[in-house]
Amino acid sequence: MLDCSEGAQKQLRRMRLPMMKIDHIFISHLHGDHYLGLAGLLFSYHLIGRTKPLNIFAPEGLQEIIELQFRVSDHKPAYPLHFHIVREGGQQVYEDKNITVETIAMEHRIPTYGYLFREKQALRNIRKDAIEHYNIPIEHISKIKSGKDLVRDNGEIIPNHKLTKDPPAPRSYAFCSDTGYTEQYLGQIKNVDLLYHEATFLHDKVDIARQKTHCTGIDAATIAKKACAGQLLIGHYSARYDDMKLFEKEAKRVFPDTILAQEGLCVEIGNKENRE
Amino acid sequence: MLDCSEGAQKQLRRMRLPMMKIDHIFISHLHGDHYLGLAGLLFSYHLIGRTKPLNIFAPEGLQEIIELQFRVSDHKPAYPLHFHIVREGGQQVYEDKNITVETIAMEHRIPTYGYLFREKQALRNIRKDAIEHYNIPIEHISKIKSGKDLVRDNGEIIPNHKLTKDPPAPRSYAFCSDTGYTEQYLGQIKNVDLLYHEATFLHDKVDIARQKTHCTGIDAATIAKKACAGQLLIGHYSARYDDMKLFEKEAKRVFPDTILAQEGLCVEIGNKENRE
Structure with missing residues (x-):
């Protein structure tokens, strides 16, 4: 999820997007229109008994806000809530x-x-016709997908381009x-x-x-x-x-x-x- | 306004309630469903240039949350924002x-x-017919409304109950x-x-x-x-x-x-x- 403005939960329900599929939330910055729906979502996850971890990526300050909001409500999230503080661009x-x-x-x-x-x-796509035509042993498939030629026990070499197509x-x-x-x-x-x-x-x-x-x-x-x-x-x-x-x-x-x-x-x- | 849950601004607009008429917000407690719409409302007041004071009555903790949210957004409310911390019942x-x-x-x-x-x-309601009938001088009206009898300069006394009706x-x-x-x-x-x-x-x-x-x-x-x-x-x-x-x-x-x-x-x- 990218940013989470006020009413995000309601919008998720309206769009029939399963909120439990969200495991990573990326917040751009701490102006209200980009994060004010987050606390409500996090409280809801707590109330409906989420147990799987949630990761939040955001600039400094958000963790303090959310932790304060949990503290005053006398709740601790029932699920692991991991904050990843973003401090620079170009960072994986x-x-x-x-x-x-x-x-x-x-x-x-x-x-x-x-x-x-x-x-x-993605790995290279193996051609179905090639599997049959060259009778490719199953144990060679993953090597071929990663771009290798087929080398038979008798030394015969079938080049990769005859066996695979470019992946998307x-x-x-x-x-x-x-x-x-x-x-x-x-x-x-x-x-x-x-x-x-x-x-x-x-x-x-x-x-x-x-x-x-x-x-x-x-x-x-x-x-x-x-x-x-x-x-x-x-x-x-x-x-x-x-x-x-x-x-x-x-x-x-x-x-x-x-x-x-x-x-x-x-x-x-x-x-x-x-x-x- | 009593409590202010997520989406309160949107709801005010939908109900055509003028948000600028709100000068006092009373928050019962700091569970999310009772206050998570407040920050958005306060930011909006700031953005649309509110200048008149806003008073917020709430238990301890809300002021800290709101001030932190303003601080990280690098805004100071453009209007006087007064927090009144509630610590006990029966307090005016x-x-x-x-x-x-x-x-x-x-x-x-x-x-x-x-x-x-x-x-x-409310003050007592003066009877229109009594104003004419007793020819009540205008400077006596407010005294009569507060329950006093009419005392004329000649000493004549008209009792209040003849001049007024009970207010609601x-x-x-x-x-x-x-x-x-x-x-x-x-x-x-x-x-x-x-x-x-x-x-x-x-x-x-x-x-x-x-x-x-x-x-x-x-x-x-x-x-x-x-x-x-x-x-x-x-x-x-x-x-x-x-x-x-x-x-x-x-x-x-x-x-x-x-x-x-x-x-x-x-x-x-x-x-x-x-x-x-």
Whole structure:
């Protein structure tokens, strides 16, 4: 889960997303609209008897807030609650067999971090016809998947490319919220498949955006373009706007493959190569 | 405002209640379902430029939480934010020309307080026909309203009862949440016009209620009956229940004038005398 604003629990229920599947929560920064739903979620986990660990990644201060809230309520979470304090960008904070997550340093009034999710390169796909045709012994399969040639006991060599297909290219997702316009993380998010980037103001309010360390639709699209992103998802529109289509319109002038974030939207992350 | 749970801001907007009219917030205790909407509301007041003071009445700990949340967000509220720490029941924490508010000590796992709102006795109502009939000089009006007789310069005395009618009896409202069954505040809420009392469980779960320091529908109704309340409003039903009518049914067996609290319900507080 990325950020957790007030009412997140209710929203999870409305979207029929099973809250017990959430084991890792990544908080960008400690402005209220990005974390005020967390305490309620954590209390609910306690009340419904969660036992499996929960990991929270966040800048300094959140752990103190949550621990204080548990303390005054005279509860201790019934499940292991692990805080991972984020102090810099470009830091790998999570890894499992499928993905890695690293922090991205945002430019904001208080310490703020985006998160970059990268799939790991999958093993090569073995061709079903090759298994039969070359009569591949089962004990060789995992070696072949990892790219090795098939070497038979009699010394015969079947090259890997005859046995396997390329696996799908690993996909990546960058979540960049909130930030003023900066190119400091362009290198890090280069070629990302899906870039979520905040766009708080329309570009006619670029001065206010600069002053409040937020971005415009044009800013977000410029970052997407310079980073050669596959797709751009924008959001975090200021409450002063009613017509979000204006954000889409201005961003698309710079980066055509732009999507407007809205409540309940699901976006499938396709890897760039397959999409092109 | 009495308690402020997660999503309170959204609910205020939905009910078209002007959030800027709120100047006093009374928090019963620091379990999440009673205060987690407060930080968002306070941040919003800051962001929309509130300047008039806000007073918060709550047990110890809330001030620390809110101040920490402002500190980590690098904001200072743009308006005077006054915390009044409640440490005991029966304490008058607020008074203006119309009402007084005193705390009621609840029985719960952590320090918890109800609040008792009492209208002050209004001045006597002057009879319009008497103004004309006795030709009452304007400078005597306020004395007569406060109960004095009219004494003319020639020494003639017109007794007050000929000039005025009784004002409406002052009304009162007691908010009792959360609490186990206790009669410790019966004396304090005696004859209250409207009693809100928690009823978390149905009475077949009275053992669980006792263990968790909550009340049943029967408990709430018993308190209302013993306190000679005018009306009883019950709420805080456990999430395990779907059919709230069962609460109404069991409470009405003991105290017929029972109302079920539900989202958006408005209850007019009529004073007991007029209702009877």
